[in-house]
Amino acid sequence: MSTYLFILGKDPRLSLAELYAAYPDALFHEFEDAFVVMDTSNKLNQATFDRLGGVLKMGELSAQVEKSELSQALIEALLSDHQSGKLQYGVSVYGLPEGELKTLLIGLKKRLKSASISSRFANQNFKNLSVAQKKGLKGPEILICQSGTQYFIGKVTATQDIDAYSKRDYDKPFRSMKVGMLPPKLAQILVNLTGVEGAIWDPFCGGGVLVMEGLLSGRDMLGSDINTRTLEGAQRNVEWVRQEFNLSSQAELFEHDATHLVPQKKFEAIAFEGYLGVPQTRMGSEREIRPLISELDRLYIEFFHQLKIAQFKGSIVAALPFFRVRDRAEMGLTCINEIREMGFELESLLPQSRSLSLKYARADQLVGREVFRFKLNL
Numbered sequence: 077m078s079t080y081l082f083i084l085g086k087d088p089r090l091s092l093a094e095l096y097a098a099y100p101d102a103l104f105h106e107f108e109d110a111f112v113v114m115d116t117s118n119k120l121n122q123a124t125f126d127r128l129g130g131v132l133k134m135g136e137l138s139a140q141v142e143k144s145e146l147s148q149a150l151i152e153a154l155l156s157d158h159q160s161g162k163l164q165y166g167v168s169v170y171g172l173p174e175g176e177l178k179t180l181l182i183g184l185k186k187r188l189k190s191a192s193i194s195s196r197f198a199n200q201n202f203k204n205l206s207v208a209q210k211k212g213l214k215g216p217e218i219l220i221c222q223s224g225t226q227y228f229i230g231k232v233t234a235t236q237d238i239d240a241y242s243k244r245d246y247d248k249p250f251r252s253m254k255v256g257m258l259p260p261k262l263a264q265i266l267v268n269l270t271g272v273e274g275a276i277w278d279p280f281c282g283g284g285v286l287v288m289e290g291l292l293s294g295r296d297m298l299g300s301d302i303n304t305r306t307l308e309g310a311q312r313n314v315e316w317v318r319q320e321f322n323l324s325s326q327a328e329l330f331e332h333d334a335t336h337l338v339p340q341k342k343f344e345a346i347a348f349e350g351y352l353g354v355p356q357t358r359m360g361s362e363r364e365i366r367p368l369i370s371e372l373d374r375l376y377i378e379f380f381h382q383l384k385i386a387q388f389k390g391s392i393v394a395a396l397p398f399f400r401v402r403d404r405a406e407m408g409l410t411c412i413n414e415i416r417e418m419g420f421e422l423e424s425l426l427p428q429s430r431s432l433s434l435k436y437a438r439a440d441q442l443v444g445r446e447v448f449r450f451k452l453n454l
């Protein structure tokens with residue numbers, strides 16, 4: 077059994093839900109807004125980490141201590157792999173104020189000096205290391221995560237591969253503002269929330285971001301869309317990602333209206349970012365948004381109706397739109413209750429909580445996404 081520290085991304089609850097789904101047998105024994113401590117018998121490395129969309133850094137736990145033992149534990153973690161020469165390192169703190177870094181770093185430097193070890197820390201202005209700074213670091217980054225009186229210390233073993241994300245986000249051959257662009261990280265989260273390793277179907281695949289991320293995770297994928305031109309773009313993207321990343325996983329893309337009979341193909345789960353309606357260029361009023369919501373409600377009710385007819389029993393992970401409106405804070409789809417009445421249960425995305433959905437939106441976005449996981453209760 078190994079213990080790992082995960083530093084969560086900007087939507088920590090969604091990141092935690094992803095970890096629960098990706099590691100159903102793991103023991104999650106601490107959770108603060110910024111990090112989680114997880115025990116698992118799986119051996120985790122950069123490759124397994126790259127399949128996750130919601131986490132920034134991962135470290136292996138080296139010590140769990142009280143404040144009085146913190147400084148000694150930090151020295152031990154720093155020196156555990158140090159051979160000789162100047163020690164370069166970084167320290168990042170979570171669950172405690174970043175302002176405490178200054179005292180910690182100066183104290184560490186003094187202790188290293190008195191042990192005749194020449195050292196240099198990479199923290200600029202006594203701030204946490206960014207993922208990009210960690211990349212350029214020729215030495216360890218130590219994580220200090222505080223929960224109550226306990227300090228969890230770990231050495232970073234994997235970080236978010238920002239170059240790989242921007243490559244697949246910006247270098248892919250087909251990009252369309254009109255179709256909308258699902259961030260690859262959210263696509264990974266949706267894929268992982270299905271909890272399956274087998275084939276997944278994206279019935280609203282657009283330019284194919286979710287299909288690409290599923291392929292990268294090693295899963296075979298199915299993608300369909302009502303729009304022929306978009307589907308051609310998705311096909312080009314899929315061919316590109318398979319070639320560029322040398323993938324052996326397979327994708328099948330086909331034209332299909334999601335409100336028609338469910339295709340007779342093999343898949344274990346469904347995951348999608350739904351159709352968001354015509355792109356919004358300005359914040360509408362409640363009266364303006366209502367017809368759009370009715371149109372989308374009809375689409376999703378018909379889609380779920382078809383899944384009911386097909387008696388599809390797998391997980392259905394959906395990122396559905398909600399709208400920021402002028403005269404009210406937010407307006408979501410109203411079809412969720414109707415879908416539940418059809419027999420689709422909403423599964424809680426986080427254990428011991430009633431989180432039946434989790435939101436993903438930037439403060440300036442007119443349209444956000446709300447993530448749900450449904451399962452037909454027969």
Ligand SMILES: C[S@@+](CC[C@H](N)C(=O)[O-])C[C@H]1O[C@@H](n2cnc3c(N)ncnc32)[C@H](O)[C@@H]1O
Binds near residue numbers: 257280284333349
């Ligand atoms: C927001 S886009 C999905 C974007 C996609 N996740 C991506 O990153 O490229 C929604 C897609 O749903 C498709 N769509 C709309 N109505 C549909 C229907 N009835 N059946 C299938 N696809 C539909 C649109 O053509 C559009 O490509």
